[in-house]
Amino acid sequence: MEADITLTVDGRPRALRVDTRTTLLDALREHLDNTAPKKGCDHGQCGSCTVLLSGRRVVSCLILAAAADGAEVTTAAGLGDEAAPHPLQQAFVEHDGLQCGYCTPGQVCSAAGVLDEAAAGWPSAATPPDDLAEGSAPVLTDAEIRERMSGNLCRCGAYAGIVAAVGDAARAHAPAESGGNR
Template identity: 70%
Template sequence: MDAEITLRVDGQRRTLSVDTRTTLLDALRERLGVISPKKGCDHGQCGACTVLLDGRRVTSCLTLAVAQDGAEVTTAEGLSEGDRPHPVQQAFLEHDGFQCGYCTPGQVCSAVGMLDEVKAGWPSHVTENLEEEPDLDDEEIRERMSGNLCRCGAYTNIVSAIREAAE
């Protein structure tokens, strides 16, 4: 079954016809040529496909494109302003927050979404006092980023990069 949908992807309005079975991830990569979100596990477990959906970080492999008709999607590619990387991207570069780079666009989108959640005062599993503003220490960063796996194990530098970007 096909359906016509419109998405705003990295600031551009894109209209396309999709089979209802198409995930948002496959629509972006296979139909729109937006390849910064990566297909890792395709079951929401690795975080490589993370994008910002109406400003919130989500796994694009577990949501159907047809269910996101009208949504605003930001991928890692759309975070930069022209040639100027987003502060989180710059911090990943400076701290060498990757090795092979496959998980990086998902890590970056997840970090950007996560920092907004902290700014909004959202607690995490390791937040001691649920009623106080969370203080983003390394334990908090690790917990909040646990939905993004890195097979190369660049976690130490990923945490450093996010710590700097948060400042």
């Protein structure tokens, strides 16, 4: 059973026909030749397939392509390229936030989601309960970054560099007028 769908992938509208069983990850990789998102566990546990779906980070292996019909998808390839890398991609390079690189596109997309979520004031499990209840805006400390990035595994163990990279990008990303957010 098939479905005709349209996706806007990294800014480009794409029309395709998929078996309804096709995940967004397989649609991107196998139908649209966008191999930035990687297939790791294929069960939502490793985060290597992370993309931004309508601006929110999700694991594309658990989203059916048919259910994403009409949506805007941003992969790591759409965040930036070698000539003009996204600040997060640049920070990953500068902090050695990778070794083999397989999880990196997912890490970078997830981190992009983390920055947007923090800018929107979203709390995390690392946010102190009283700050949570008072509605204070979060500050991306290392503890906050570790918690918010826990959906992305790195088997090379480049976590120290990843936390440093996300922290650098977060400080550059924070709106200047916020005065430190607190």
